[in-house]
Amino acid sequence: MVDTTVDIKTIAEEFARAVAKPARRVNICAGTGCVANGALKVFDALKSKLQQENLPVVVNLIEEGEGAIHISKSGCQGFCQMGPLLTILPENILYTKVKVSDVDQIVDETLKKGTIVDRLLYKDISTGKNCKGTDDIPFYTRQTRRILSLCGNIDPEDIREYIYHDGYAAARRVYCEMTDVEVCNEILKSGLRGRGGGGFPTGKKWDLARVEPGPKKYIICNGDEGDPGAFMNRSVMEGNPHSVIEGMMIAARAIGADEGYVYVRA
Ligand code: FES
Structure with missing residues (x-):
């Protein structure tokens, strides 16, 4: 191992x-x-x-x-x-x-x-x-x-x-040292919110997904540039793609997903 x-x-x-x-x-x-x-x-x-x-x-x-x-x-x-x-x-x-x-x-x-x-x-x-x-x-x-x-x-x-820049250290921590509940609470405490306009607390969203029953859960990374002329998702995905993957891994740990997809249109 x-x-x-x-x-x-x-x-x-x-x-x-x-x-x-x-x-x-x-x-x-x-x-x-x-x-x-x-x-x-x-x-x-x-x-x-x-x-x-x-x-x-x-x-x-x-x-x-x-x-x-x-x-x-x-x-x-x-x-x-x-x-x-x-x-x-x-x-x-x-x-x-x-x-x-x-x-x-x-x-x-x-x-x-x-x-x-x-x-x-x-x-x-x-x-x-x-x-x-x-x-x-x-x-x-x-x-x-x-x-x-x-x-x-x-x-x-x-x-x-x-x-080298501490990448994947947080993913390692959530998989090796934390429970799913602890991950949700930590994110809730951090104050992280959705950046799509609604500002919904991310820890709350993850916890709602975590408690949902079901045999299979997925992580969907929304990389769609929905706003006219917006390129922020592309900038992150092109410039620091591993941060996106690590974020998906952490979210997957929180909600109990074992499969993920990135959604992009163009
Ligand atoms: S593409 Fe934006 S600075 Fe080069």
């Missing part, structure tokens, strides 16, 4: 070692808006340029990435109107409206010499100043991101990165 506690801890520790090895990370937004504006072509061009220049590059984090440049794709970073976006860490430089033709300069100036390419920075229209990244762009500094906190910062296709 797999010891889940040890496995999650080991995965997180191994990932922590791997993520510390590259000298830099270049994170290209691969959300729908940026992809529509050519982000994947920018990613491919960047990879080719780094290889041409004989710079060590890793796409999937592996232990041998010492001193390399780690290039990754993220979900939506939120600032879609300025995409394609490209973030360079650890400096936290955010380049906006990046095109394939910008890649040579990004590599030559920033990745080789550490110089910022001013023309690719976001200019704050109220002050006229260039903003280096999310720490000084008003769009980001005015937000407190909770559900979207990891969206745009992690590789959504790498489960290890989600686990």
